[in-house]
Amino acid sequence: MSGELVPAEQVFEGELVDERAALVRRVETTWRYSRVVPPALKSREALKLAAKDALAWVLRAPLRCVSAVGRGLVVAARGWRNWVRVRDYRDAAEQSEKLADKFVEIRALTLFRWKVTGTVLLAGGAVITVAWVLYGDLVLWSVGGVGAAVLAIVGRAKDGSPGRKSVLAGPRTLTWTMDSQVLVDAFRDAKLIGKDESLRLVDRASRQGAGWAITVDLPATRKAADVVKHREDLASALAVDEIQLSVERVRGNGGHAGRVAMWVADEDPYASPPIGTPLLAVERWDAWRPVPFGTNARGRRIDLPLVWTSVLIGAIPRQGKTMAERLAAAGLILDPYARLYVADFKNGKDWQAAEQVAHRFMAGDDSEHVLAFLDWLVELVADVQRRYRRMQDLDDVTCPESKVTPAMSRDPSLDMPITALIVDEVHIALEDRTPVVVQGKKLTAGEQIGELLTWLAKKAPAAGLVLVLATQRPDSNTIPSKLRAVLGSRFALRVMDWRDSNIVLGEQMNTRGYDSSRLLPSHKGVGILRPDGETQAGADVLALTVRTFYMPNEDWRAICERGRALREAEGTLTGQAAGQETPLVHRAEAAREISGASLDEIELPEPLAAVVDYLGDGLDEREFVPTAELVEALNVEPTTFGKDMGDLGCRPTRQYVQEEEGTRRVRGYLTANIRAAIVEIGSSGLPGVDQL
Ligand SMILES: Nc1ncnc2c1ncn2[C@@H]1O[C@H](COP(=O)(O)OP(=O)(O)OP(=O)(O)O)[C@@H](O)[C@H]1O
Numbered sequence: 001m002s003g004e005l006v007p008a009e010q011v012f013e014g015e016l017v018d019e020r021a022a023l024v025r026r027v028e029t030t031w032r033y034s035r036v037v038p039p040a041l042k043s044r045e046a047l048k049l050a051a052k053d054a055l056a057w058v059l060r061a062p063l064r065c066v067s068a069v070g071r072g073l074v075v076a077a078r079g080w081r082n083w084v085r086v087r088d089y090r091d092a093a094e095q096s097e098k099l100a101d102k103f104v105e106i107r108a109l110t111l112f113r114w115k116v117t118g119t120v121l122l123a124g125g126a127v128i129t130v131a132w133v134l135y136g137d138l139v140l141w142s143v144g145g146v147g148a149a150v151l152a153i154v155g156r157a158k159d160g161s162p163g164r165k166s167v168l169a170g171p172r173t174l175t176w177t178m179d180s181q182v183l184v185d186a187f188r189d190a191k192l193i194g195k196d197e198s199l200r201l202v203d204r205a206s207r208q209g210a211g212w213a214i215t216v217d218l219p220a221t222r223k224a225a226d227v228v229k230h231r232e233d234l235a236s237a238l239a240v241d242e243i244q245l246s247v248e249r250v251r252g253n254g255g256h257a258g259r260v261a262m263w264v265a266d267e268d269p270y271a272s273p274p275i276g277t278p279l280l281a282v283e284r285w286d287a288w289r290p291v292p293f294g295t296n297a298r299g300r301r302i303d304l305p306l307v308w309t310s311v312l313i314g315a316i317p318r319q320g321k322t323m324a325e326r327l328a329a330a331g332l333i334l335d336p337y338a339r340l341y342v343a344d345f346k347n348g349k350d351w352q353a354a355e356q357v358a359h360r361f362m363a364g365d366d367s368e369h370v371l372a373f374l375d376w377l378v379e380l381v382a383d384v385q386r387r388y389r390r391m392q393d394l395d396d397v398t399c400p401e402s403k404v405t406p407a408m409s410r411d412p413s414l415d416m417p418i419t420a421l422i423v424d425e426v427h428i429a430l431e432d433r434t435p436v437v438v439q440g441k442k443l444t445a446g447e448q449i450g451e452l453l454t455w456l457a458k459k460a461p462a463a464g465l466v467l468v469l470a471t472q473r474p475d476s477n478t479i480p481s482k483l484r485a486v487l488g489s490r491f492a493l494r495v496m497d498w499r500d501s502n503i504v505l506g507e508q509m510n511t512r513g514y515d516s517s518r519l520l521p522s523h524k525g526v527g528i529l530r531p532d533g534e535t536q537a538g539a540d541v542l543a544l545t546v547r548t549f550y551m552p553n554e555d556w557r558a559i560c561e562r563g564r565a566l567r568e569a570e571g572t573l574t575g576q577a578a579g580q581e582t583p584l585v586h587r588a589e590a591a592r593e594i595s596g597a598s599l600d601e602i603e604l605p606e607p608l609a610a611v612v613d614y615l616g617d618g619l620d621e622r623e624f625v626p627t628a629e630l631v632e633a634l635n636v637e638p639t640t641f642g643k644d645m646g647d648l649g650c651r652p653t654r655q656y657v658q659e660e661e662g663t664r665r666v667r668g669y670l671t672a673n674i675r676a677a678i679v680e681i682g683s684s685g686l687p688g689v690d691q692l
Helices: 019-033 044-084 087-095 099-135 137-154 180-189 224-229 231-238 321-333 352-356 367-393 426-430 445-459 481-485 498-505 553-570 587-595 608-615 627-634 638-647 671-684
Strands: 200-207 211-217 245-249 259-265 291-295 301-304 310-314 339-344 360-363 419-424 435-438 441-444 465-471 489-492 526-530 544-548 624-626 653-659 662-670
Touching: 044 087, 044 099, 044 137, 087 099, 099 137, 180 231, 224 231, 224 245, 224 259, 231 245, 291 321, 310 321, 310 498, 321 339, 321 419, 321 465, 321 544, 321 553, 339 352, 339 367, 352 360, 352 553, 360 367, 367 419, 367 426, 367 445, 367 465, 419 426, 426 445, 426 465, 435 445, 441 445, 445 465, 445 481, 489 498, 498 526, 608 627, 608 671, 624 627, 624 653, 624 671, 627 638, 627 662, 662 671
Parallel strands: 310 465, 310 489, 339 360, 339 419, 419 465
Antiparallel strands: 200 211, 211 259, 245 259, 291 301, 291 544, 435 441, 489 526, 526 544, 624 662, 653 662
16 A cells, blocks of 8 residues: 555445445346346256256157147148138128028039149149159158148147137028038937937938928937927927928838928018919819819928818918818819809808809808708708619619719719818807707707718718818817717818817827917918828828918909809709709608608508508598598597697698588698608608717
8 A cells, every 4th residue: 555545436334345246246137137138047047947948848849749730730621621611601691691592602612622622632742743753752751841840830739729719609590401410410409319319311401492401311219200299399409480390201112200301491481472273274173183272381282182081171260261161162163063062151252152153052140041051961961872872773883882983973864973062160050059859859950960960071972072161160069079080181270279279180189290379370371281181292191281372252253153154064053053942852851861761661650550551642642631531440539549640740730621511621631741750750760860
């Protein structure tokens, strides 16, 4: 130290003054907090850790690389699949609900992209092969390396994208047409097949009419009938209204109990304008041919066979019942050989036009109409019995079985035309409570009508009688179950509940998937048809939804006018239409016709038998026979005789008779009354009406 003074930094109390250490400390601090220095180099510990990590990374790199390439492969395959199936376009079409319209375009584009794929694969393969031939294995290694690197980059694990992306499902409608997995899922969701079960496509989805059709086979032991039954569940799973979904079991040679034909309409098939009846365009019709009745959801025409069957139509008011009944009638009207009985208990103008063509016509809902209708039925019963008797006499060539044939029905000498009894609002007749006496039994007219209609529905179709009954009240109290059971074809338009639907269509039909109470009120003329016999849908189809053709009044009138002209030309206009007021057959006489017995064959109680014996031919030739004459001839006691005759239905009357001393008014019996009593007794020995 020289004692010379030098400048020095300020020194605080307690601070060690060491210039070198301070500098090192400052450098260290700067290094540690610097942003540019990598963290691994900031401390010895960090460096050790980084070295370990690097070693682990190097060791795991091949594994990561392989899994990245694998993921890349999956991503690339998925991307290619979406591209080749035009996924983006299809999704856009689906979102805008235009998938059906774009289907053809999408198919064409798919095909094109498949071709591009094939071409690229072939061309790429060829180039690599040539290069390999020219330059050796290096080419393969290079292509493999580059490909693997690209795939590894594509498939590298990205932060924040674990697993599959969840997506909101778009409209499911019609997706199934392109992706059968969607259909399988829908069947599973509707619990029609199990979780591990699948469907087998018999036909690819194809365009049919305004919708898509597909046929599938259910897994073994699953039944097509269950799919039909749970149509609504399936419709829900496919996200369509059940009215748009038609499901049928495929039967016959090409089908089996597990084969289902489905058809899904693009939109409500019954929302379109109604279709007019094709009958308007024909000159005449053959009653033996099924009558054009309506169309099914697919727009296929459905005809209704009428001959050899009877039809019941039921619906709540204003659903198209009369329209349906008139369609059935129209086919018969256009056949000049068919005979019509038309009873309109609604008494509207719907049936008026038929008056000009009907053998018998009646519109009204009073007791007198009901009684007149009863007489029609008696007349028809007698007619049917006459037909069967006549058929017995015909040779086997003309009449091979106890059934009317087309030739027989058109032969005027046989007088067995196809005869239709068409009744609108039949419940009015069936509910009528006017008392009538039948074979000494008191009944209501309604009961008697029920009995006769049942008999006719049971026995008359083979004799050429067709019953077409429509009712607004298809409940069990109104239409006797005996009658319903023998009406072969049923058509149920919308009704109030499934019970009413079953009453029209038959027991348990709702559990088989046929319930007309589920039809929409706006769907006028749409109903469930359970045909008796074969329709276009096939002989085995239990029931089908049909929308009847539309036949407004003017078309109906035109058809009736044509029917009249045809009958005039053929000379087959009869009954009321021809101006003939044919007297109605007396009920008792009809009963005689039923039995086929003549008066002589009837076993009579006394004293009637003695009276008949005594009168002989006089029974027909004389008009009146005095009581005194009978008492004397038969040698009976007058009071007892009078009482016994009264009990047998013969009431005495007073009439003027010519005697030697002049004209005298005496008590006696009208032979007509005696004859009526004989017939009445004869018919009571026949099977009662309920046994008919
Ligand atoms: N196939 C159809 N297409 C379109 N509309 C129809 C069809 N059938 C019936 N309608 C319409 O439904 C309405 C009722 O028809 P209709 O008179 O035949 O019914 P209804 O059941 O007989 O009625 P009501 O019980 O009063 O006798 C009519 O306005 C008719 O035009």
